[in-house]
Amino acid sequence: MTPLLSVVDISKRFRGLVAVDKVSFTLAEGEIFAVIGPNGAGKTTLFNMIAGMLAPDEGTITFRGRQIDGMPADAVCRLGIGRTFQIVRPFPALSVEDNVTVGALLHRSDVGAARSYARDVLARLDLFDKRDVAASALTLPDRKRLEVARALATDPKLLLLDEVMAGLVPTETDRMVEILRGLNRDMGVTILLIEHVMRAVMALAGQVLVLHHGAAIAQAPPQNVVRDPKVIESYLGAEAAF
Amino acid sequence: MWSIYLNVVLQGVLTGLVYGLMALGLSVIFGVVRVVNFAHGEFAVIAMYAAFILFKAFGLDPLIAAAPIALAFFAVGFVLQMALINSFVSRPEHEQFILLVGLAIVITNALLMIFGPDAQPTNLPYAFDSYLVGPLIIDKVRVYAATAAVVVSAALFAFFRHTRTGAAIRACADNLVGAAVVGLNVKRLYALTFGLGLACVGAAGASMVTIADATPSLGPAYTLLAFTIVIIGGLGSMSGALVGGVLIGVSEALAGFIIAPSMKSMFSFALLIAVLVLRPQGLMGKKRT
Amino acid sequence: MRALWGAMTPRGKVLLAVLVVALLAAPLAVNRYLLSVLTLTLYFVYVGQAWNLMMGYAGQLSLGHALYVGLGGYVAAALWVHFGIGPWLGVFPAVAVAAAFGAAIGWLGFRFGIEGVYFALLTIAFAEFTRIGFDHIAFTGGAGGLFLPYEEKRLGEWWNLRGGQDFFYYLAFALASGGVVIAALLSRARLGFQWLAIREDEIAARALGIDVFRAKMKAVLISSGMTAIGGVFYAFYNNSLFPAQVFDIGRSIELILAPIVGGLGTIFGPVIGALILTPLGEILIAATERLGIDAPGVKAVFYGLLLMIIISLVPNGVWPWIVRRFALVKHKP
Numbered sequence: 013m014t015p016l017l018s019v020v021d022i023s024k025r026f027r028g029l030v031a032v033d034k035v036s037f038t039l040a041e042g043e044i045f046a047v048i049g050p051n052g053a054g055k056t057t058l059f060n061m062i063a064g065m066l067a068p069d070e071g072t073i074t075f076r077g078r079q080i081d082g083m084p085a086d087a088v089c090r091l092g093i094g095r096t097f098q099i100v101r102p103f104p105a106l107s108v109e110d111n112v113t114v115g116a117l118l119h120r121s122d123v124g125a126a127r128s129y130a131r132d133v134l135a136r137l138d139l140f141d142k143r144d145v146a147a148s149a150l151t152l153p154d155r156k157r158l159e160v161a162r163a164l165a166t167d168p169k170l171l172l173l174d175e176v177m178a179g180l181v182p183t184e185t186d187r188m189v190e191i192l193r194g195l196n197r198d199m200g201v202t203i204l205l206i207e208h209v210m211r212a213v214m215a216l217a218g219q220v221l222v223l224h225h226g227a228a229i230a231q232a233p234p235q236n237v238v239r240d241p242k243v244i245e246s247y248l249g250a251e252a253a254f
Numbered sequence: 255m256w257s258i259y260l261n262v263v264l265q266g267v268l269t270g271l272v273y274g275l276m277a278l279g280l281s282v283i284f285g286v287v288r289v290v291n292f293a294h295g296e297f298a299v300i301a302m303y304a305a306f307i308l309f310k311a312f313g314l315d316p317l318i319a320a321a322p323i324a325l326a327f328f329a330v331g332f333v334l335q336m337a338l339i340n341s342f343v344s345r346p347e348h349e350q351f352i353l354l355v356g357l358a359i360v361i362t363n364a365l366l367m368i369f370g371p372d373a374q375p376t377n378l379p380y381a382f383d384s385y386l387v388g389p390l391i392i393d394k395v396r397v398y399a400a401t402a403a404v405v406v407s408a409a410l411f412a413f414f415r416h417t418r419t420g421a422a423i424r425a426c427a428d429n430l431v432g433a434a435v436v437g438l439n440v441k442r443l444y445a446l447t448f449g450l451g452l453a454c455v456g457a458a459g460a461s462m463v464t465i466a467d468a469t470p471s472l473g474p475a476y477t478l479l480a481f482t483i484v485i486i487g488g489l490g491s492m493s494g495a496l497v498g499g500v501l502i503g504v505s506e507a508l509a510g511f512i513i514a515p516s517m518k519s520m521f522s523f524a525l526l527i528a529v530l531v532l533r534p535q536g537l538m539g540k541k542r543t
Numbered sequence: 544m545r546a547l548w549g550a551m552t553p554r555g556k557v558l559l560a561v562l563v564v565a566l567l568a569a570p571l572a573v574n575r576y577l578l579s580v581l582t583l584t585l586y587f588v589y590v591g592q593a594w595n596l597m598m599g600y601a602g603q604l605s606l607g608h609a610l611y612v613g614l615g616g617y618v619a620a621a622l623w624v625h626f627g628i629g630p631w632l633g634v635f636p637a638v639a640v641a642a643a644f645g646a647a648i649g650w651l652g653f654r655f656g657i658e659g660v661y662f663a664l665l666t667i668a669f670a671e672f673t674r675i676g677f678d679h680i681a682f683t684g685g686a687g688g689l690f691l692p693y694e695e696k697r698l699g700e701w702w703n704l705r706g707g708q709d710f711f712y713y714l715a716f717a718l719a720s721g722g723v724v725i726a727a728l729l730s731r732a733r734l735g736f737q738w739l740a741i742r743e744d745e746i747a748a749r750a751l752g753i754d755v756f757r758a759k760m761k762a763v764l765i766s767s768g769m770t771a772i773g774g775v776f777y778a779f780y781n782n783s784l785f786p787a788q789v790f791d792i793g794r795s796i797e798l799i800l801a802p803i804v805g806g807l808g809t810i811f812g813p814v815i816g817a818l819i820l821t822p823l824g825e826i827l828i829a830a831t832e833r834l835g836i837d838a839p840g841v842k843a844v845f846y847g848l849l850l851m852i853i854i855s856l857v858p859n860g861v862w863p864w865i866v867r868r869f870a871l872v873k874h875k876p
Contacts, residue, residue: 065746101747115751163750353851356847359843371839478671478792
């Protein structure tokens with residue numbers, strides 16, 4: 013089975029600073045894959061290269077058999093990769109429903125059909141009741157949900173989630189985990205997530221990649237990764253091993 | 255033949271220095287406070303009229319009147335920023351534009367109502383005198399005006415380079431959050447900067463009246479000129495404003511001479527378009543982050 | 544369209560109907576001077592609407608829109624004056640030329656990432672450059688102007704846009720209504736959503752698969768083309784064109800007043816804005832004349848102050864406030 017996403021020896025430098033250093037991994041369809049590591053490890057840079065916001069200096073990224081490194085963000089989205097932003101970017105003046113409708117319009121030209129699909133997506137993300145609220149009026153957890161809903165409406169095969177759990181209290185985190193599991197199971201969405209909230213990583217991910225100073229230092233299922241001494245030393249701290 | 259060109263160029267340089275001073279005011283305002291001062295040229299015209307009135311009433315030479323006018327403009331700028339413009343600094347650009355365009359319209363038409371549409375010349379006793387240096391015939395008024403412009407510019411440079419307040423203002427321009435974090439009173443510094451910017455405009459306008467007649471309709475033209483110079487010279491570069499001013503002054507003089515006087519601005523606009531497209535940071539500016 | 548109609552409350556529908564009927568019946572009820580004011584108002588509704596598509600929806604600030612008015616007017620007028628080609632045909636090349644300029648500006652701006660202030664200055668530079676250029680084009684009369692012959696006996700030749708005040712009034716009404724309909728259709732179409740997304744957050748829009756360059760280009764093309772039609776109207780209504788007047792930056796600013804005062808990015812904003820501004824301006828002039836004050840520029844000072852007040856206090860425009868206050872729409876418009 014060809015992998016859905018194949019990242020091979022990806023590197024990125026910013027004026028002498030190596031942000032990502034020859035990182036490689038593959039994602040199979042239907043997987044949930046997490047990328048963890050301390051701040052500045054290069055996780056978001058890696059995401060941005062996959063999502064088309066940055067072009068890698070070296071290496072290749074292949075998605076569904078096509079090489080996508082260097083492609084612009086909108087083209088990458090059209091091919092089937094959706095993403096959320098670490099600092100959420102809602103369309104503030106638009107309603108929640110309109111926000112998601114924008115996403116739904118990518119693969120639907122009829123506004124009515126896009127709207128009704130948007131409503132379905134909102135229902136999945138517990139936002140249906142707030143569909144007429146202006147996005148600027150939402151709380152942070154709701155904004156995060158909106159961010160996911162909007163990206164989901166573009167019918168992605170691969171969803172890139174950048175720290176969606178940040179700022180959520182444990183009950184909200186658990187609910188988000190449930191939603192994401194549901195997306196993965198019922199809609200077949202492959203998920204690649206950057207996370208600091210280990211609770212979510214342990215609950216969701218099948219594989220975890222650990223980055224440190226831009227380089228991959230470990231890749232394994234979550235329960236093995238948290239026992240890896242290199243990982244404990246660079247990021248997790250001894251308590252996480254339990 | 256070349257002596258004619260030389261004269262034209264020199265004239266352009268001298269006029270350009272005065273333009274440069276006006277643009278310097280905008281560079282300071284736009285570069286630091288990041289406000290799109292679309293009333294910039296209109297303020298220059300107010301200064302022109304102020305100098306004109308002072309000359310008519312007291313026989314005061316505009317270049318001398320430039321000092322009190324600049325001071326008055328500093329005060330006006332300070333108050334204007336504090337009272338009105340400060341709340342617009344964080345607002346979307348188009349709202350800033352509209353506010354200042356509204357102000358520009360008010361100024362231009364108020365001047366129109368008070369002084370009428372006709373050009374008001376300032377008839378200086380030495381208006382037709384010139385220095386003769388070899389093949390060059392240099393108008394005294396232009397030399398004096400340009401000198402005034404250079405003096406004021408130098409004073410501003412010195413202020414920014416060698417005073418603590420100047421350094422504080424430059425800090426605000428470079429890194430606003432950082433400036434606030436280290437305790438700089440950003441609002442007051444903005445007001446100071448706006449005041450300084452308008453002071454330049456005041457001095458430039460007063461100087462300008464020696465070489466151009468005060469007319470209400472000059473406002474928009476000068477605003478555009480100032481923006482053109484700032485963009486060509488480079489945002490955030492004070493010397494760029496002067497260099498840009500000279501460049502525009504010379505090119506307008508040459509274009510007016512070689513092609514046709516009525517077409518001289520066309521060249522400036524074409525240059526503006528080219529710079530916007532190819533090198534938006536201008537000749538000497540830093541890339542805007 | 545049904546969605547738009549359905550979104551209005553009964554009160555809103557009644558008011559709209561009353562407005563339309565009143566406007567249609569105006570020539571029967573008002574004198575010629577007032578009718579000319581209304582004609583001008585409707586003209587500003589139309590061009591304001593065209594500009595609003597680019598700014599209020601796509602978020603691209605053009606301060607040189609008079610360029611398209613001028614180009615539209617000059618092309619159609621020159622074709623008629625020199626070749627006898629009627630304006631109903633001449634409007635097509637007029638729109639094409641204006642759209643070509645719009646495309647050039649759009650391409651330069653969007654391809655090279657010129658945004659905000661810089662983009663606005665780009666539009667101004669083009670307008671000014673063209674203004675001076677037209678001073679030197681003999682074919683269109685140069686600085687002295689292009690005059691459309693006005694003959695009494697030819698009144699009634701609607702195909703040459705020769706008519707009385709009533710004729711031009713209804714033409715302006717048709718344009719204004721057409722403009723409102725186009726804005727309503729576009730704002731609820733896929734393209735309208737793309738524009739709003741770009742206006743709100745271009746980067747997020749891209750991440751949702753929107754081809755931002757194409758959407759922005761469509762905005763410029765549609766806006767400039769629509770404005771050009773207004774220019775054709777302007778030329779044949781006023782029967783004369785002068786570069787210094789028609790391309791002037793003052794004109795560019797004049798036509799953006801109504802949408803800003805009324806409300807950017809709304810369908811009825813430009814309508815309300817024009818309905819407020821134009822008659823108010825005329826009243827002001829009439830009042831000052833009545834008082835014996837000879838003050839050219841009073842109207843403009845008033846506009847300037849109004850602009851400053853509106854943008855300070857109600858930056859989103861008067862229309863959204865009216866909608867909320869008088870409950871004219873069920874959801875946000």
